[in-house]
Amino acid sequence: MKQAVVMSLAALTVILCCSSPLFAGEINLAVAASLKEVLNELSDNYAKTHPGVGFRKNYGGSGALAKQIENGAPADIFISANTEWLDYLKARKQADEKSIATFTYNVLVFAGKPGLKATGVQDVVKLDRIAIGSPKSVPAGEYAMEAFKKAGISKQLEKKLVMAKDVRECLMYADRGEVDGAFVYKTDAQQAARNAKILFVVPQEYYPRVTYPMALTVNGAKNAEAAAFYNVLKSVEAQAVLKKHGFIVK
Amino acid sequence: MPEFTSAEYTAILLSLKVSIVATLLSLPFGFSAAYVMTYRKFRGKFVLDLIVNLPLTLPPVVIGYILLVVLGQNGVIGKQILQPLGIKLIFTWKAAVIATAVVGFPLLVRSIRIGMETIDQGLVQASRTLGAGWFDTVMTVILPLSLRGVIAGSALMFARGLGEFGATIIVAGNIPGVTQTIPLAIYEYASSPDGDRMALALCVVSVVISVVVLLFHEYLSRRMIRVD
Numbered sequence: 383m384k385q386a387v388v389m390s391l392a393a394l395t396v397i398l399c400c401s402s403p404l405f406a407g408e409i410n411l412a413v414a415a416s417l418k419e420v421l422n423e424l425s426d427n428y429a430k431t432h433p434g435v436g437f438r439k440n441y442g443g444s445g446a447l448a449k450q451i452e453n454g455a456p457a458d459i460f461i462s463a464n465t466e467w468l469d470y471l472k473a474r475k476q477a478d479e480k481s482i483a484t485f486t487y488n489v490l491v492f493a494g495k496p497g498l499k500a501t502g503v504q505d506v507v508k509l510d511r512i513a514i515g516s517p518k519s520v521p522a523g524e525y526a527m528e529a530f531k532k533a534g535i536s537k538q539l540e541k542k543l544v545m546a547k548d549v550r551e552c553l554m555y556a557d558r559g560e561v562d563g564a565f566v567y568k569t570d571a572q573q574a575a576r577n578a579k580i581l582f583v584v585p586q587e588y589y590p591r592v593t594y595p596m597a598l599t600v601n602g603a604k605n606a607e608a609a610a611f612y613n614v615l616k617s618v619e620a621q622a623v624l625k626k627h628g629f630i631v632k
Numbered sequence: 633m634p635e636f637t638s639a640e641y642t643a644i645l646l647s648l649k650v651s652i653v654a655t656l657l658s659l660p661f662g663f664s665a666a667y668v669m670t671y672r673k674f675r676g677k678f679v680l681d682l683i684v685n686l687p688l689t690l691p692p693v694v695i696g697y698i699l700l701v702v703l704g705q706n707g708v709i710g711k712q713i714l715q716p717l718g719i720k721l722i723f724t725w726k727a728a729v730i731a732t733a734v735v736g737f738p739l740l741v742r743s744i745r746i747g748m749e750t751i752d753q754g755l756v757q758a759s760r761t762l763g764a765g766w767f768d769t770v771m772t773v774i775l776p777l778s779l780r781g782v783i784a785g786s787a788l789m790f791a792r793g794l795g796e797f798g799a800t801i802i803v804a805g806n807i808p809g810v811t812q813t814i815p816l817a818i819y820e821y822a823s824s825p826d827g828d829r830m831a832l833a834l835c836v837v838s839v840v841i842s843v844v845v846l847l848f849h850e851y852l853s854r855r856m857i858r859v860d
Binding site for chain 1: 700704705706722723805806807808809810812820821823824825826827
């Protein structure tokens, strides 16, 4: 009996240790949460035409991803929702400098309860609870904070801001109706929202343009499969997918 | 050590406040539950036992999510009871208190029960034969004799409350200065590339508070033994 228990525990340990086989064509993606649908579609298409290639996708706040990569998380391709976090990795010699390119652009909007009287940045101060991505690691939150500063309403909003871990969580809060509204990208509100509606588009003069730079990481540059997929991201095909999902490609 | 801003000081004070309020609020309920489970025999006792102890093994995230679904804008209690009364719980510090109370409750009940089970049954029966009603017996015999368990349980629950993260982040959100407790602040800094110094500084604060609570717990138990 005792022996049987020991044997089965040993067998279990062996199974658990071997349950994640690493196959040759593994591509690790670390991508801003707002690009989830786009990268899912592109990677699915790629996997279909390239049997044997597997993707591991990590979506999240760009700052959090940059920190994970810095601390050794496996990543071949990094796409950030602002230039700051890619520059951060570049400065730490984690990004392959030659490969840096711009993937796409986006626009910041305020999405919330339909019928809410908010048509401009100034109206937001009248609301009770507003979700933004944590500006410490989520670019959408940094852009929103920029806009508050420009509009001179940072102080009034101080205790109304619910900090989300990425832009999708931010949208989820608004979608559930737990906050009055959330600052998210136009594409998030269009693709992932069920109840929340876009109430206004934040005028461009309030914040720097939302730019998504991408790069191969230093490890990714050595991975032939990752480099091949990286070329797909720069292709016309990728642009078509981006456009389909509402992103701005120029 | 980096300079704390007002957001960090608020986080520290808020953690203490949430944990203290949750513990004090739970005390009467915890004591009643422990009393019922120790001294009463009734049908469905097993079910009560299960419900009280469930938060101990459930992932706190599950508790938070259930609370959100029930108390939120579209939840049963949230929509039918809280909204008509004009009460908003989700994303306020009160939601953090509720989450902390639910998560820490089993620890409190367990300690009080252990305290009650060590009471000499003869003393309880003697008080009843001398004419005390059950309420008198509870207040003058059971409560004083199980005080050690009550205090030990409160300290444990308080300490657990300081560490509450999973349920709190879901129901109370992460609002600096309003619902951001120490663990939530650490979480935010930990995912920020520039946040390591602050995260570590807050960890130090956490360790200091925990050590103080444990020392207090130890000191009380020793004093109790001497009184015994």
